Amino acid sequence: VLLQKIFVACNIFAVSRVFLVEGCDFMPNTTSAVERYGPMVYRLAYAFVRSRADADDVFQEVFLRYHRAAPDFETEDHEKAWLLRVTANCAKMTLATPWRRHVVPLEDVYTYKDATESTIDAALAQLPPKYRAVIHLFYYEGYQTEEIAQILGRSPSTIRSQLARGRQKLKELLKEDF
């Protein structure tokens, strides 16, 4: 009985030691996350703020939060959704800053040589940031409205209506190009 108890105690110790070592050694692999999801984060940030400087700030803030929070993700999709959600929140915070510059220098925005691309870019610039974000997640990231709703923390019906309004607005602005 004594030996059994010692054996059990040793096992508990061993298990807890493994757990502690794993717990202490756990560091988020931010480098890998930046490599895999950096462009995705940057594109959504830019879709919201339409300024390279602000998108840079959002990008840094998102990955610093990722590093600090060191979240445990069950799947890669979960990790992507988390990063997009945080990007959206950081971008919204940037837009809400009271003394945010209202005029962004031309060199701070992406420009396109192709005429169609320039027209689309000009039309997108006229949409409110929340519509641009929904359009980006739908057309570029390929998410469905229910998934976008989860990412942005809004109801699916709100997302559907924002997507419809965004498309309508783009149709009006782009006419045959849409």
Added chain:
Amino acid sequence: MFSETYRKMNDSITPSPSLVTETLKKTELHAKFPVRQRLSRAVLIAACVCLLLVGSAWAVETFVGARVTDLVTEEDCSSFRVETKAYPSQKLMSPSVLETLETIQQQYRLYPPTENRFPGCWQTFLYTWEDCRNFLEVPLTNPLEDQDWLEAAASSTVPLCTHTDCNDAYHCELNVNGDAAGNLQFVTVQAGYRAGDVRLALNVSFYTENFSENANVTHVWHEEADFTLDTYQLSDGQDAVLVVSKTAEGTSVTTMDAYFTWDDALYSLYVIVPDGDMNTARATLEKALDCF
């Protein structure tokens, strides 16, 4: 057509290598510090429930006027949030505001993309507080206008122009923000004052129900800043919340703000003194608050 072109356009939008390097450097810096201990989920849930109960009771009992929440101090970004109750937009429907909302709607329609100016904000500079009152047709109480110890100064002199000669012609600045549908989101009116070297600004904000349920605004410093909170009682018994914001040594900007509500609007008073003398700042702020 749109889908394909949009994809192609976005393929060219990528973070620059220098941004990636800089970001990773920053995360490395954080890695030098010990990883925070994680609390168990049960402890966190219990703590949240307690906070929610205590917080709700506290909020119900004490949330009158303005409150300052969510103080964040980080190496590259610090912020705090000021909250108050939403102001009914219907009370702000003066002919001038209605006209401005139409202009804002037009702004959305004719948004010039090359400027990349976000539509929705309309700004004007006015000579007197009375002009602002006439524009909005609300009481817009401002006893600072009648104080002999204060000299009217430019509206946007705090804190940027403390050491420079600003154009003091426009004493007031009025901002109207609306959405594309013509809904009024918020209105702010700001006036600047000078008492010797000390600069002071009064900002009156009307955050409507179209802006958010609980009107709130976040003040952000893009650097490390320490915030100290205090209160000061006004003549109506309300506690104005005082916030002292001190940025890291070297940049040496120290400001003192006070937040309170008057006629249901959010009033913010900002004081900055050239040499960061907090005693002078506090005395000036209290003297100004005593006027209300």
